[in-house]
Amino acid sequence: MNIAIIGCGDVGRCYAAALSQAGHQITGVCDSNPGRGLEAYANEIGALLHSSSGPWLAQVDLVISAVFGGVALDVARQSLPDMRKGAIYADFTTGNPGDLRASGELAAAAGVKYADVAITGAIGLGGARTPLLCAGDAADELIEIMRAVGAPSRKVGAAAGDAVALKLLRSVFTKGLEALAVECLMAAEQRGLRQELYEVLSDIDQSPIRSFMETVVTTHVRHAGRRLKEVQEARAQLRQDGIQPLALDGVMALFERTSGSIAADPLLEEPTIQNSLDWLFEQQKNNS
Amino acid sequence: MNIAIIGCGDVGRCYAAALSQAGHQITGVCDSNPGRGLEAYANEIGALLHSSSGPWLAQVDLVISAVFGGVALDVARQSLPDMRKGAIYADFTTGNPGDLRASGELAAAAGVKYADVAITGAIGLGGARTPLLCAGDAADELIEIMRAVGAPSRKVGAAAGDAVALKLLRSVFTKGLEALAVECLMAAEQRGLRQELYEVLSDIDQSPIRSFMETVVTTHVRHAGRRLKEVQEARAQLRQDGIQPLALDGVMALFERTSGSIAADPLLEEPTIQNSLDWLFEQQKNNS
Incomplete structure (x- = not known):
C-alpha cells in the first residue's frame, strides 16, 4: 500500500516506521515545518518530504493525519480534494469529536473513505502496539492494516468522531x-x-x-x-x-x-x- | 454471652436482634433519650432499658457502643469504669480514628479489651450480614462472635482506630x-x-x-x-x-x-x- 503521513511528530513517525517495516511504502511525509532531522528520516524510509498537501496525495492509498488536534479539520479540508476516490483518510489526531465528524462528512463528499482513530495509551511507552479505537466508514479496513502492524484495534461507535469521543x-x-x-x-x-x-x-x-x-x-x-x-x-x-x-x-x-x-x-x-x-x-x- | 447495647438506633437494634437470635442474652439496652418504641423493643428481647451507663454494666461480657461518632469517646469514658475486667468493649460508631484510639487506651488502662469496628456498607441494606473491619486487642474474639451471626469480619491494622481509618x-x-x-x-x-x-x-x-x-x-x-x-x-x-x-x-x-x-x-x-x-x-x- 502507498501511504502518506501528514504531521511527523512522535505519532506520525511511530506509525510510519511500523507500516514501513510491515512492507508498506511510505511514499510521502508532510510537515508544515520540516527540519533537518525529518529530511534524513524521509530519506531513510525512502519517502519524499513535503511541506504541504497537494497533487502528490493522488498517488496514495492511505493518508494518516497525525497533526495537532486543533488543525485536524483544516488539514482534512486541504488534503481530501487531492486524494483519489476510494482511498482512505485516517485521522489519528486528538481533535474534538465534532471536528472529526465534520472531516468524515467532507471525506464522504469527496468520495474518500474515512476513519477517526483514537490512540488509547502512550505511544512513547507502547509504540505501534498501543491499542486503537476506530470509527467511520473506513474503520474495518484500517483495523485490518493496523492489526497487521501489531496494534490491538477495535471498531467502536457509529460515526466518525465516536472513537475520539x-x-x-x-x-x-x-x-x-x-x-x-x-x-x-x-x-x-x-x-x-x-x-x-x-x-x-x-x-x-x-x-x-x-x-x-x-x-x-x-x-x-x-x-x-x-x-x-x-x-x-x-x-x-x-x-x-x-x-x-x-x-x-x-x-x-x-x-x-x-x-x-x-x-x-x-x-x-x-x-x-x-x-x-x-x-x-x-x-x-x-x-x- | 451477656451483652449490653449502648445507643439504640438502626445499628444498635440490628446487632441486638442478630445477637439475640444467635442465643446471646441482651441484658441491657441504653439510650440517652429512650422513647416508647424502645421500651417495647427492650421488653421484646428481654432486656432492661437504661438511660445511662452505670453499675449494671458490671454484669455484661460485651458492650456494643452504637452511639453517634461524635460522642464515642465520652461514652467509652463513662462506661469503661463500670465494666468488669476482661470484658469486651466494641465500638461500632463512626467516630474519628483518634477518638477510637484514645478509647482503646482508656480501655487498656481499665483492664477492658477493646475493638473498634467499622461497618463497610449500609446496615439498612445488608443488615447484620454487612462486612465488618475490626482492630484492637479484642478484634479476634469479636470477629468470632460476629462471624457466628453472619457478618463477614476481618481483622485489620495494628491499633484501635485503624478499622475506622x-x-x-x-x-x-x-x-x-x-x-x-x-x-x-x-x-x-x-x-x-x-x-x-x-x-x-x-x-x-x-x-x-x-x-x-x-x-x-x-x-x-x-x-x-x-x-x-x-x-x-x-x-x-x-x-x-x-x-x-x-x-x-x-x-x-x-x-x-x-x-x-x-x-x-x-x-x-x-x-x-x-x-x-x-x-x-x-x-x-x-x-x-
Whole structure:
C-alpha cells in the first residue's frame, strides 16, 4: 500500500516506521515545518518530504493525519480534494469529536473513505502496539492494516468522531481513578495502612466494571445524602493527616449536589440504570 | 454471652436482634433519650432499658457502643469504669480514628479489651450480614462472635482506630469511583455510547486493583503533564455535551498540581511506588 503521513511528530513517525517495516511504502511525509532531522528520516524510509498537501496525495492509498488536534479539520479540508476516490483518510489526531465528524462528512463528499482513530495509551511507552479505537466508514479496513502492524484495534461507535469521543469518556474514568489512587495511597501510606488498604479494596476485583458502575449509579440516586457524610468524614481524616485532597473535593461537590436534589425532588420509582440517568439529567436541567 | 447495647438506633437494634437470635442474652439496652418504641423493643428481647451507663454494666461480657461518632469517646469514658475486667468493649460508631484510639487506651488502662469496628456498607441494606473491619486487642474474639451471626469480619491494622481509618480510606476510593461513574455514564448516555464505553473500560477488569493503583501512581509522577491535556479535552467534551462535571474538576486540579511539581522539581530516579509516594509527599510539603 502507498501511504502518506501528514504531521511527523512522535505519532506520525511511530506509525510510519511500523507500516514501513510491515512492507508498506511510505511514499510521502508532510510537515508544515520540516527540519533537518525529518529530511534524513524521509530519506531513510525512502519517502519524499513535503511541506504541504497537494497533487502528490493522488498517488496514495492511505493518508494518516497525525497533526495537532486543533488543525485536524483544516488539514482534512486541504488534503481530501487531492486524494483519489476510494482511498482512505485516517485521522489519528486528538481533535474534538465534532471536528472529526465534520472531516468524515467532507471525506464522504469527496468520495474518500474515512476513519477517526483514537490512540488509547502512550505511544512513547507502547509504540505501534498501543491499542486503537476506530470509527467511520473506513474503520474495518484500517483495523485490518493496523492489526497487521501489531496494534490491538477495535471498531467502536457509529460515526466518525465516536472513537475520539469514547477515548475521552474513557479518560474521565481512568484519569479519575489515577487521581483517586494518588490521594488514597498517600493517605494510607501516611497511616502505615497501605498494604491493608489494598486488601480492603480487593472486593472491587470481584465484580466487572460495568456492573460496578451501574450498581453505584443506581444506589447513588437514593443514598448520596448518607454517603456524603462518609465522604466528609474521609476528607476530614485526610486533612487531619496533612493530605490536601483535590480529587476528593470534586467528589464531595458531586455528592452535595445529588444530596440536594434527592431532598428537593426524590426519584420515587425503584432505581434502574435508565431511570437513574434520566433523573440525573432532569436534576441537572433543574439546577442549571 | 451477656451483652449490653449502648445507643439504640438502626445499628444498635440490628446487632441486638442478630445477637439475640444467635442465643446471646441482651441484658441491657441504653439510650440517652429512650422513647416508647424502645421500651417495647427492650421488653421484646428481654432486656432492661437504661438511660445511662452505670453499675449494671458490671454484669455484661460485651458492650456494643452504637452511639453517634461524635460522642464515642465520652461514652467509652463513662462506661469503661463500670465494666468488669476482661470484658469486651466494641465500638461500632463512626467516630474519628483518634477518638477510637484514645478509647482503646482508656480501655487498656481499665483492664477492658477493646475493638473498634467499622461497618463497610449500609446496615439498612445488608443488615447484620454487612462486612465488618475490626482492630484492637479484642478484634479476634469479636470477629468470632460476629462471624457466628453472619457478618463477614476481618481483622485489620495494628491499633484501635485503624478499622475506622481504613473504612474512610476505602471510602475515598469507592465514593470517588461512584462520582466518576455518575459523570462518565451521564456523558456516555448523552452521546449514545454507554454500551460501548463499558467495553472500552473492560480492560480494567484484567488487572487487580492493587497493581492498577500502583501502576497509575508510578506513571502519574512522570506523565501527569501530558495526561492533564487529556483531562482538559475530556472536560471540554463533557461541558460541550451539557454535562456539568464536578468530580472531574477535582481530578483536573490534582493533575494541574502534579504537572506543576514535575515542571519545577521532577523525580529523577526511575519511579517505584515508594519513591513516587515520597516525591508526592515532598511536593506537598513544598506547596503548603
